[in-house]
Amino acid sequence: MNRIDALFTRLKAEGRRALMPFLTAGDPDLATTAVLINELVGRGADMIEVGVPYSDPIADGPVIAASYHRALQQGIKIAHVFQTLRTLRAEGSEAVRATPLVSMVSYSIIHRVGVERYLNDAATAGLDGLIVPDLPVEESEALQKKATQRGLKLIQLITPTTPRDRAVEIARLTTGFIYYVSVAGITGVRKELPPELKDNVAWLRTQTDLPICIGFGIGSPDQIRQLAPVADGLIVGSALVRRLGDAVNRSRAEIVKEIGDFVGELADALKPEPGA
């Protein structure tokens, strides 16, 4: 069974939500990315989203765009990212090997590398799925089919600007889980999430059996607690990646510990309250 399906089946039985941190591959370097993935799994991450650096990420805010830029300046290539993940899958702890990994990758990269080659390399590297933020459903049919043939999930996004009939269609074409984008806008931590968010997700749940995970804008244990009742998983990106930017001034060990502590806090926020 695909690790993503296995995860949500298990969490459903346990009545738990998935914590899904996002990391940029290669920021500050790929060795640190590997250390961080190990650390985050140890701190309660249930799935890791691996961002593949791209030069022109239009869905991303300044934090992730700058992180991608730093990684590209290191000369990170897609082949290096796959190599790092292959090594993790081969040599990581049992927990790391069982944790689903999903790549967040621009279609620009997939097209240039070649759809089949990208998917083959992704499957060999031990990835379980992919999120292609600049490929709407109208353009994704061929990729969907080829991903499924290789046991990879193609996770589609539904946003606050998606009309309801369109949301139903996207849900029908999604595999793995639905990525519900909390805000109309780019990635980045928001102090306030839209008041209608919970209702929108609750409605979507009446339309699909797939797990629904919420991302964009989430950056605190409080927000995690607020959204946990309606979501199957919660994605946290910019709040972590922001800390990678400090690598110039501080030691890697310090940054890994800080991000680990932060993810630990987020994981705690997902645990049932004592006595509840």
Next chain:
Amino acid sequence: MSNPASTGTPNASPSDVIPFNATRQGPDDLGRFGAFGGRFVPETLMDALNQLTAAYEESKTDPAFQSELHYYWKDYVGRPSPLYRADRLSSFAGGADVYLKREDLNHTGAHKINNAIGQVMLARRMGKTRVIAETGAGQHGVATATACALFGLTCTVYMGEEDIRRQKLNVFNMRTMGATVVPVASGSRTLRDATNEAMRDWMGSSRETHYTIGSVVGPHPFPMIVRDFQSVIGREAREQILEKIDRLPDAVVACVGGGSNAAGIFYPFIEDVEVELIGAEAGGRGIKTGEHAASLTQGRPGVLHGSFSYVLQDDDGQTQDVHSISAGLDYPGVGPEHSYWKDQGRVRYESVTDAEALAAYEETARREGVLPALESSHALAQAFKEARRLGPGKVLIACLSGRGDKDAYEVARLRGEPMG
């Protein structure tokens, strides 16, 4: 897909490619010109794009919208722009008669206003109160700021810091007309980065904001809308040349960055197969140096800014840094319809270096008393070559897409005589 040089669409087989003679009706429902175009954007923008497509289709058959657009083109922009026979340049080139389509004489000094008025009218029609735009040379920014002042909409223009340095006059004028100019410090700090920032703004603002793209680039329906609004250039030029010489020209030449003035002048000639169409891209410091912006002649099909088209990328799909003396051509992508025309063999694309463009700028100034924009100077340099090749008795139209006032400071700096 394994062949990187393949022009096959990401998802369609070759049999899906629409036949060449359909190009005047293109794009198809997915926004494709043959294999090119489409929509490679975040889901967040899809509803805004669908809404824009619907509003645009309605406007095309709304006589009130069309008559208002033509009213502003005539009485505000000053259309039709003249088609001028440049005798002294023709004798310099030493061959065909060179006619200049004088888009530089439009209000705001370039062809960009044709599209800006149309799109800002669409914004108003859709009930949007705010308009955003990207700009390279600043001509599209100025045109959008102008149209927003005219129609009373709020305007924000994204512009790379490098371009702000190169084009101070346009920045000053945009601000004078009430626009907010946002400097973009990321990446190469040029048009490509300004486009990224404008798209990011639109991701969070599309409910009340229209994104007025300035060229025939971006996701469907932008390449179609911009081409249609700019086609007024070619329709006029075709009528004017028929009136003057009672036949079609032998060639039409235009510069291509994103490709809006070229699409505008080429489109009405597309079915006139006897008319050669030639696009001049930015060859920068020379193709061999790698410092150029010649996406069509040096790039490969790929995805950038929401569209599948020729693009300058590395083997990983990362956009390459590009260079041109002209801020308006300093862009690693190109409109998808140009990619289609290239692969169909309908338009020939050539590259013109910085030095050749500067020489054409000087010749046009001295021989005709016309200061062309550095972008348009690329078209002129190519036009001189083509006129020479065609020889006497032949007729060529070059699109003089904009005037050169904005470039005076940069040219002076390059000459080593900065004006301060």
